[in-house]
Amino acid sequence: MAQCLAESELDGVFLALADPTRRAVIHRLGRGPASVGELASAATMTLPSFMKHVRMLESNGLIHTTKSGRVRTCALNRERLELVDDWLSAERRIWTERTDRLEHFVTTNKEKK
Amino acid sequence: MNPDPNLDLTIERIIRAPRKAVWIAWTTPESLAQWWLPAPLQCRVERLEPHPGGAFVTKMSEDGETYVPHLNACFLLADEYERLVFTNALTSDWRPATPTPVAITAEITLTDHEKGTTYKAQVRHADPNAKQHHEDLGFTKGWGTVATQLATFVE
Numbered sequence: 001m002a003q004c005l006a007e008s009e010l011d012g013v014f015l016a017l018a019d020p021t022r023r024a025v026i027h028r029l030g031r032g033p034a035s036v037g038e039l040a041s042a043a044t045m046t047l048p049s050f051m052k053h054v055r056m057l058e059s060n061g062l063i064h065t066t067k068s069g070r071v072r073t074c075a076l077n078r079e080r081l082e083l084v085d086d087w088l089s090a091e092r093r094i095w096t097e098r099t100d101r102l103e104h105f106v107t108t109n110k111e112k113k
Numbered sequence: 114m115n116p117d118p119n120l121d122l123t124i125e126r127i128i129r130a131p132r133k134a135v136w137i138a139w140t141t142p143e144s145l146a147q148w149w150l151p152a153p154l155q156c157r158v159e160r161l162e163p164h165p166g167g168a169f170v171t172k173m174s175e176d177g178e179t180y181v182p183h184l185n186a187c188f189l190l191a192d193e194y195e196r197l198v199f200t201n202a203l204t205s206d207w208r209p210a211t212p213t214p215v216a217i218t219a220e221i222t223l224t225d226h227e228k229g230t231t232y233k234a235q236v237r238h239a240d241p242n243a244k245q246h247h248e249d250l251g252f253t254k255g256w257g258t259v260a261t262q263l264a265t266f267v268e
Contacts, residue, residue: 011151018154019175087215088238092122095234099124101148103232106130106138 012060013080014090021045022053026076029063033075036065120238129229136194136223139163145171150183160205163191168205185210189218197221202239215239 016022025039040050054074057063061080065072116123128135138144142158150156155177160168167188172180185205190198198220201212210216216239224231 015151015154020181088119088122091215091217091236091238092124095122095124095236097151098149099126099232099234101151102135102138103126103128105144105148106128106134 009061013062014093016057016060016062019053021050022057025053025057025074026062026081029074029076033073036072036074039074114237116235116237120240122236122238124232124234126232127226127228127230128232132194132223132225132230135230135232139197139221140191156183163188163197165190166207167191169199170205185212190220195223 017026021043024042028034028039028042036051036054039054040047043050043053054063054065057074058065061077063074063076065074067073138148140161140163142161145161146156146158149158149171150173153175155174157172157174157180159170159172161170162168165188169184169186169188171183173183174180184201186199186201187203187205187207188197188199190196198218200216200218202210202216202218204210218237220233220235220237222231222233222235224233
């Protein structure tokens with residue numbers, strides 16, 4: 001499942017979900033589609049800042065948006081979200097990558113000395 | 114304290130560097146900040162006190178300006194150059210916590226290896242599903258239970 005997806009794609013999904021504002025949007029959209037205006041009113045930030053979050057969720061495929069007149073409506077892509085359903089795999093991934101970075105850090109530091 | 118395959122994970126790796134170097138990378142704030150979080154996130158190490166009861170607090174930022182909490186944890190054990198154990202089930206000031214996305218106890222063990230160090234990270238998790246059962250459908254609990262919670266919400 002998750003393994004079939006390109007690593008960079010999965011990275012994007014995790015990054016998109018790493019932020020509380022974006023998680024709140026996903027949470028709200030779980031109850032059904034909502035307009036950007038409605039979603040933004042629940043967030044404590046300016047509309048342009050909020051739109052960055054919406055675009056990030058959209059570019060990572062977690063939501064899609066449609067525009068009708070002046071109203072942009074957001075809806076959830078549930079299939080995408082199911083990629084991260086396996087929480088222990090997600091945790092394993094975090095720790096594996098963390099170990100990769102630690103290894104890289106100590107081995108490259110050593111070579112410099 | 115045997116691992117539970119449903120709740121725990123173990124990562125073992127041979128790192129081509131001496132134990133002392135790995136220990137320093139873990140326990141020096143400037144070093145930890147460089148590898149603790151994945152790019153493009155930036156890390157700020159607020160408190161790093163590797164001794165039993167010591168604080169372990171990190172923050173993260175997406176833009177390098179606004180930092181939000183990442184980890185607020187407490188060291189349980191610190192044997193120099195050998196073992197580090199910390200948990201986020203206790204905050205840095207020893208307050209019992211229900212952290213995001215899940216409570217963990219992480220045990221980092223360093224042993225000598227002919228090529229450097231055998232690095233082992235064992236992470237024990239609280240059961241996020243059990244927690245979810247008792248709490249409200251708080252989506253802020255993290256991505257581990259995102260889809261499960263969502264399915265409950267939608268169906």
